Amino acid sequence: MNCLICGNPFYSAPTWRKLFLYEVDASTCNRCYSKFQKADTAVDFLDFKGTIYEEAVDSVTALYAYNEAMKSYLHQYKFLQDVALATVFATDLSQLFENKEGIVVPIPMHLEKLQIRTFAQVDELLNSASIPFKHLLVKTATSEQGKKSKKERLKATPLFEVIGKVEEKTYILFDDIYTTGTTIHHAAKVLKDAGAKKVEAITLIKG
Template sequence: MQKFEKADTVFDFSDFIGTKYEGALDQVKSLYTYNEAMKDYLHQYKFLQDVALANVFAGEIKALPMHGIVVPIPMHPEKLKERTFSQVEELLNHATIPFQNLLIKATPSEQGKKSKKERLEAENLFELIDHVKATHYILFDDIYTTGATVHQAAKLLRDAGAKSVEAITLIKG
């Protein structure tokens, strides 16, 4: 745990000013920054399918103030089949955080292979699969890199009637 670095709390949303995603997301909080130790952890957890590693951060995730409906960022069904588990849902499950699956990832494209500009210009990756209430939502994801993923999901929730949307991620890339 000593090798993981706490993330700062400042997020720059200036890339979203003037885009269709401006104002969709109220705030973002990340627990850790993406350093070598976190890179190794993420590789072991996600790509080597070591699902037991979801326990590493369970206590910290459970202690986060989550006052609203928690919505995990979903994987595309093909990616889920390949990985065998949803890393985001497992983090929430191990922390015993209740959540609702309101989104599906309709586009199989991997964000990590796109430039920041391509991510910001991409069509929304998600579709709604359930009703959105006029309340507060908390998107939960494993990593915030450019912010495009959580901004796209937030816009979809806002457009469907969400009162406010924030995001929490384990890692700030």
């Protein structure tokens, strides 16, 4: 098959996992795939200490660093709307979620944005890895985060509202990228306020 990133043909060898765990085939060649770097640093929540968001999030796991290869991947995936690229990280994601227990909740896009982007890129990453999820949040505000100071972002009105029933269970938020942490903290806070016992987060990228 042809690599989804560079377009060159490559051979994807059959593996034990593929045969017995119905693992998806690799969709990129090794050369392209090796340009992605695992995220090295742990995520800290120092910015949220002493705010109402302190202790909203129990843990964050980010898979990859935001390097050049990832930047161009995201551009092609999100802005050029190449939905096929959702499969590039399917194997990584399914392996990561295999060891997690909790109800997976993707971070939703604002409806206006969804109309522009035509597909929900965060949901598609999960779909490509066959990870079941529940839509429990709606985005209520379009936050032009870049234009606000950190303080303003933290104080701003909640970005999400809970739809549906939240139980005293563990929830795993999923988003494409963790940058300032505002999105994840806002989402976690509304879930905790609604009764969630624990809120973890997984993101594909650490920005």
